[in-house]
Amino acid sequence: MGLSKIKHVRAYTVRGGGADYHDQGEGHWIDNHIATPMSRYPEYRQSRQSFGINVLGTLVVEIEAEDGTIGFAVTTGGEPACYIVEKHLARFLEGRSPTEYEKIWDQMYFSTQYYGRKGLVVNALSGVDLALWDLLGKLRGEPVYHMLGGAVRDELQFYATGARPDIAKELGFIGGKMPLHHGPAEGVEGLKKNIAELADMRAKCGPDFWLMWDCWMALDVDYATRLAIAAHEHGLKWIEEAISPDDYWGYAELKRNVPNGMLVTTGEHEATRWGFRMLLEMDCCDIIQPDVGWCGGVTELLKISALADARGKMVVPHGSSVYSYHFVITRHNSPFAEYLMMHPGPTEVVPMFHPQLIGEPVPQNGRLRASALDNPGFGVELNRELDMHRPYTH
Ligand SMILES: C[C@H](O)[C@H](O)CC(=O)C(=O)O
Numbered sequence: 425m426g427l428s429k430i431k432h433v434r435a436y437t438v439r440g441g442g443a444d445y446h447d448q449g450e451g452h453w454i455d456n457h458i459a460t461p462m463s464r465y466p467e468y469r470q471s472r473q474s475f476g477i478n479v480l481g482t483l484v485v486e487i488e489a490e491d492g493t494i495g496f497a498v499t500t501g502g503e504p505a506c507y508i509v510e511k512h513l514a515r516f517l518e519g520r521s522p523t524e525y526e527k528i529w530d531q532m533y534f535s536t537q538y539y540g541r542k543g544l545v546v547n548a549l550s551g552v553d554l555a556l557w558d559l560l561g562k563l564r565g566e567p568v569y570h571m572l573g574g575a576v577r578d579e580l581q582f583y584a585t586g587a588r589p590d591i592a593k594e595l596g597f598i599g600g601k602m603p604l605h606h607g608p609a610e611g612v613e614g615l616k617k618n619i620a621e622l623a624d625m626r627a628k629c630g631p632d633f634w635l636m637w638d639c640w641m642a643l644d645v646d647y648a649t650r651l652a653i654a655a656h657e658h659g660l661k662w663i664e665e666a667i668s669p670d671d672y673w674g675y676a677e678l679k680r681n682v683p684n685g686m687l688v689t690t691g692e693h694e695a696t697r698w699g700f701r702m703l704l705e706m707d708c709c710d711i712i713q714p715d716v717g718w719c720g721g722v723t724e725l726l727k728i729s730a731l732a733d734a735r736g737k738m739v740v741p742h743g744s745s746v747y748s749y750h751f752v753i754t755r756h757n758s759p760f761a762e763y764l765m766m767h768p769g770p771t772e773v774v775p776m777f778h779p780q781l782i783g784e785p786v787p788q789n790g791r792l793r794a795s796a797l798d799n800p801g802f803g804v805e806l807n808r809e810l811d812m813h814r815p816y817t818h
């Protein structure tokens with residue numbers, strides 16, 4: 425007997441943190457003078473919210489089966505993504521079996537290819553794909569990581585992203601990735617301030633703790649090269665997303681330029697097997713960092729990961745809470761995971777997608793047992809007390 429078929433797909437928006445983790449209140453570390461491609465304009469330098477980083481908000485996708493079981497997922501995309509889900513993508517699911525995720529993915533991708541391929545459309549598609557895996561797991565009574573092949577280790581190990589790697593170290597993480605605060609428009613003075621921050625953090629964390637920089641697409645190859653060379657004596661482990669995600673040639677050059685032993689990482693704003701094939705074949709980086717809520721969902725991440733594995737590259741997904749955890753635990757070439765510190769300080773470990781998910785597991789002492797992922801689907805429920813808005817119907 426087959427599984428219950430898909431009856432209905434619905435899309436909602438929610439504000440205030442969660443999957444749109446840049447949508448935080450005032451004074452949060454994630455919005456404090458972080459270098460971005462917009463930092464060349466002084467009026468958009470102090471706050472990323474000033475240029476609209478949080479303009480989209482969270483997209484919630486719900487997929488209901490005929491027996492009343494509901495799978496759901498959250499990602500970034502807000503109202504425009506709701507339109508795409510309700511008015512375009514829903515048709516490829518309703519009346520179908522949730523086991524047909526390959527065909528559903530293919531139809532969602534190729535029907536939107538003429539206006540999609542990357543960005544918002546693939547975020548929306550990813551949200552649907554994740555909700556579909558959640559539904560499948562809930563219908564089968566299995567966690568997603570079992571359906572992806574099962575755990576290859578007993579626990580996940582995390583590095584932490586936030587402005588206080590010294591506190592991340594005390595909290596048991598294996599490394600700390602800091603936001604880069606000053607971009608090329610702030611000249612040599614800014615570059616010296618960046619290096620001074622790294623040196624200070626190195627002194628606080630000791631010689632062996634991993635320290636990384638997240639450059640959020642803010643630099644050019646020349647600046648990134650100078651920064652990497654100056655950072656080498658302070659033991660910078662990797663330089664992340666240093667330049668525009670479209671500049672594959674620049675990444676290949678940067679990878680040739682950085683000091684021996686320093687890693688170049690990128691990919692959180694890349695999408696699909698074709699985008700990652702460019703990064704891999706052009707030898708742009710050492711670690712790829714797809715975001716499972718933006719790159720095409722779990723169905724696509726499996727393909728991206730296989731491409732990387734064949735080339736001996738690591739896949740360390742960007743953020744994404746449980747959606748990453750269920751994947752990382754199943755892959756040898758994903759030896760650790762990112763925990764994005766969403767506490768404003770950031771001085772405490774709090775659920776990454778708070779307040780949208782109920783039952784979201786958090787690392788303890790920088791680790792999470794595989795058994796913490798044992799509930800069906802992605803193992804979380806949607807917080808229905810939130811003020812959700814369904815702007816479109818079909
Ligand atoms: C800290 C970064 O600028 C960004 O907000 C998050 C990110 O890129 C990452 O976690 O990686």
Ligand SMILES: [Mg+2]
Pocket residue numbers: 638640664665692742
């Ligand atoms: Mg990043």
